Amino acid sequence: MSQVGGKAFDFKLFLKVMAYAKPYRSLFIFSVILTVVLGALGTARPILIRSVIDDAILQVNAPELVRLMILLVGLLVAEALGQFGFMYAANWLGQSIIKDIRIELYDRLQTFKLGFYDRTPIGQLVTRVVSDIETISQIFSQGILVIFGDLFRIAVMLGAMFFFFNPVLVLVSLSVIPILFIATRWFQRGIKGAFQQVRTEVSNLNTFVQEHLSGMAIVQAFGREQQEMDKFMKINDRHRQANIKSIFYYALFFPIIEVLSAMSIGLAVWYGGMNAATGGSVTIGELTAIIIFIGMLFRPLRQLADRFNTLQMGMVASERVLKLLNNHEDIEANGMKIIQDLQGEISFQNVHFSYNKDEPILRDVSFEVAKGETVAIVGATGAGKSTIISALMGFYPYSEGSITIDGVELKDIDVHALRQQVALVLQDVFLFSDSVRSNVVLGDQHITDEQLLKAAETIGIAEFIDELPGGLDYNVQERGGVLSAGQRQLLAFLRAYITQPKVLILDEATSSIDSHTEELIQRALMALTKDRTSVIIAHRLSTIQHADRIIVLDKGQIVEVGSHQVLLEKEGAYFNLYEKQFASEA
Ligand SMILES: Nc1ncnc2c1ncn2[C@@H]1O[C@H](COP(=O)(O)OP(=O)(O)OP(=O)(O)O)[C@@H](O)[C@H]1O
Ligand SMILES: [Mg+2]
Incomplete structure (x- = not known):
């Protein structure tokens, strides 16, 4: 199970965040349907290509080739339109939801008693209202819907491969997948730690710059420019270190995936070629389709780790924001009696x-x-x-x-x-x-x-x-x-x-x-x-x-x-x- 800030994926919290999607229910359902349709369309493409090769080109059947090509172009156009619709809808959803949350949060802040503001640093509240909420939008635009879409697509593709193609060929070519999972897990853990460090350092930078710009008069009056500069340089150094660490994971992870995907294709060609040469059932069209499928499978698999991180960061931000929204202790107490015409005694x-x-x-x-x-x-x-x-x-x-x-x-x-x-x-x-x-x-x-x-x-x-x-x-x-x-x-x-x-x-x-x-x-x-x-x-x-x-x-x-x-x-x-x-x- 995934981890959010050290504890297991908080499903209750997740449901609370999802509740904000309620006013946009139809848009949400539309997006989910689109991902399903897109998954099906994407899977159909390599299968059509197999037919193009096996049934039209190798049979020298021109009318069939034209028919299939028209179908293929239609499929591509539909996929492109679907992708546009999905991206637009998912982001529309995310932005609408955070607009609602932000307004609710600001409204809540206005009701808090002044004692709350004596205790809470303003910078922290600004972060909640502005950047934390922005992160929540990614749960919708890049997190949950896309993850669902990717997993669905992967499942459909795997199912289709086993259904339409030689199962041994599929098994052989996908035998590297366990290694991919291990690599992904390693990447996800590493990148999460690195990201948290980056966020901490960004927050340190914000605090430092904000405070020192406000207090510039003190810094200059006491001639402390050099000392403050040294402090600033140290924070920047840590910020750079944290970012470089995250880059390290990316730089290593992506080539590993490339190698694995090439190995997978190599295995497909090796087994398929051997099979065909020894009079087996594997056709050229099938082999081509498998190679295309492998490319299409690795792309979402490679991104899944990143997407889970996005989802987690969104959850962490949601937790902080919802904590403020559910803070009822600090709401200013108010009586019921309305004095209409104040005398002023x-x-x-x-x-x-x-x-x-x-x-x-x-x-x-x-x-x-x-x-x-x-x-x-x-x-x-x-x-x-x-x-x-x-x-x-x-x-x-x-x-x-x-x-x-x-x-x-x-x-x-x-x-x-x-x-x-x-x-x-x-x-x-x-x-x-x-x-x-x-x-x-x-x-x-x-x-x-x-x-x-x-x-x-x-x-x-x-x-x-x-x-x-x-x-x-x-x-x-x-x-x-x-x-x-x-x-x-x-x-x-x-x-x-x-x-x-x-x-x-x-x-x-x-x-x-x-x-x-x-x-x-x-x-x-x-x-x-x-x-x-x-x-x-x-x-x-x-x-x-x-x-x-x-x-x-x-x-x-x-x-x-x-x-x-x-x-x-x-x-x-x-x-x-x-x-x-x-x-x-x-
Ligand atoms: N928001 C607050 N939280 C905690 N203590 C406070 C707060 N505001 C004031 N105090 C404390 O209450 C005491 C009285 O402060 P107050 O501001 O009422 O003084 P004052 O008579 O208005 O002084 P001045 O003439 O300097 O304006 C001080 O000891 C101060 O430290
Ligand atoms: Mg006073």
């Missing part, structure tokens, strides 16, 4: 939170935000400010206590409906490699350029957008790399404002920004928070002096609450933060 009561067990991040956090209020959260880096937002948005589950929105427990709320009424500006703004316009509207076709520019005017960033080459058409590069952190956040403000949300949640960028951008941000904030419930995490305390309330967080606990004036007069934690910032800016 937020309440945290004794909330405890941790990303990983036994590592408490928020401890006994309680606070309330009334409708229309602006509440600011401040505190040292790592205090848990962004974590409060993650909990509030339902990105991660809280372990103890209660978070309610408009009086409804967050765990019972349908978060998708909720998030549509909330605008979130993250600390680290992510921009897609697209135009400013697309990044702001995020697929909402109803927002016109006019509305966009007017909104930009209202929050005071029209000038900034105007100054970008091309304005709204300006393409921010991948990851928004060409805009500064402050500029990216300005675009995120516009993104938030344009949706006219009921609730605004804002996590101010940590990176230092120039005083001009800071002024822009302050002005935009005034417009953004006006008449709506807002929770604002501020790093620059100048931003939040107008907040209704300021919550000071320290190591996951609330230590002070009050307005800017009250907290300053208290000369406590907030006062210290304020002093520190003032000192560093002065």
Whole structure:
């Protein structure tokens, strides 16, 4: 039995993959019928040729020759058409199936909770969605159907040979087949190991190149080009070794097959000639037909090892992809209650939170935000400010206590409906490699350029957008790399404002920004928070002096609450933060 990654051929897995062919059942059946027809047509050809020689040429029967030749040409044309149909259908099937699987997989990935993405390297997921799925298509285009077709053809040909020809002649000429099987098995094992090594090295190459291109600034800044180059050369060396190893098996296997096939023909000629010379029943036509059959038998036999490997690699890829598709643990939990008209009353009561067990991040956090209020959260880096937002948005589950929105427990709320009424500006703004316009509207076709520019005017960033080459058409590069952190956040403000949300949640960028951008941000904030419930995490305390309330967080606990004036007069934690910032800016 064949092996998949060390264990026996996984038939259950195979059935699961085959289930994806269900919508294309008729195409699948059509392909199977075609392979059967092709097997029969291929077998008929040498038998016809025997008749041409024995019944027409040697009998000098011209009309019979013409008849047989017409039949032969018809057969060839039918075979060619059949082959075209089969190749087209099999690949159509493979591509259709992987399109379905890929869409299903991406859809599933969108439902996973963020904790899953903290644990899983993105590169690995990209490999699953792109190249692993591509490998699955080969199960259909080059694997299962072709293997079935080849085995069927081999069986029909062997049957026909024994039926139509002298059985001893057939047995003698095919006596090398056991050696062929041994050679094939050896080749299959060797090539499988080599292929796995190649795949590992390709994956290493991918990871290295991806990481080092992203981190080029670090490599150059620390002058590590040479060291990194050495590492890269080592990986390339191993990649080359692995490929050369696979070539070694091919280079040796194919000549062996050639020799075996020549031996087989030699045996046929030897036995057939001896038989004919001693007055036996073997005819010239029969001998010719056998020689053609031997050629036709060896071709699929030679390829079978390769095809089994393709099938196995497809199975390995399927296993990985199906594992993701069947991962139900990581699907984001969601409540049923839909809050239609969000008021924006937020309440945290004794909330405890941790990303990983036994590592408490928020401890006994309680606070309330009334409708229309602006509440600011401040505190040292790592205090848990962004974590409060993650909990509030339902990105991660809280372990103890209660978070309610408009009086409804967050765990019972349908978060998708909720998030549509909330605008979130993250600390680290992510921009897609697209135009400013697309990044702001995020697929909402109803927002016109006019509305966009007017909104930009209202929050005071029209000038900034105007100054970008091309304005709204300006393409921010991948990851928004060409805009500064402050500029990216300005675009995120516009993104938030344009949706006219009921609730605004804002996590101010940590990176230092120039005083001009800071002024822009302050002005935009005034417009953004006006008449709506807002929770604002501020790093620059100048931003939040107008907040209704300021919550000071320290190591996951609330230590002070009050307005800017009250907290300053208290000369406590907030006062210290304020002093520190003032000192560093002065
Ligand atoms: N996804 C995560 N998985 C595990 N731990 C995390 C995760 N995100 C944050 N943490 C940890 O939680 C703690 C609080 O982080 P958080 O991002 O809430 O701090 P913060 O107050 O927003 O800091 P900053 O001012 O630097 O933005 C930190 O110790 C951090 O290491
Ligand atoms: Mg933060």
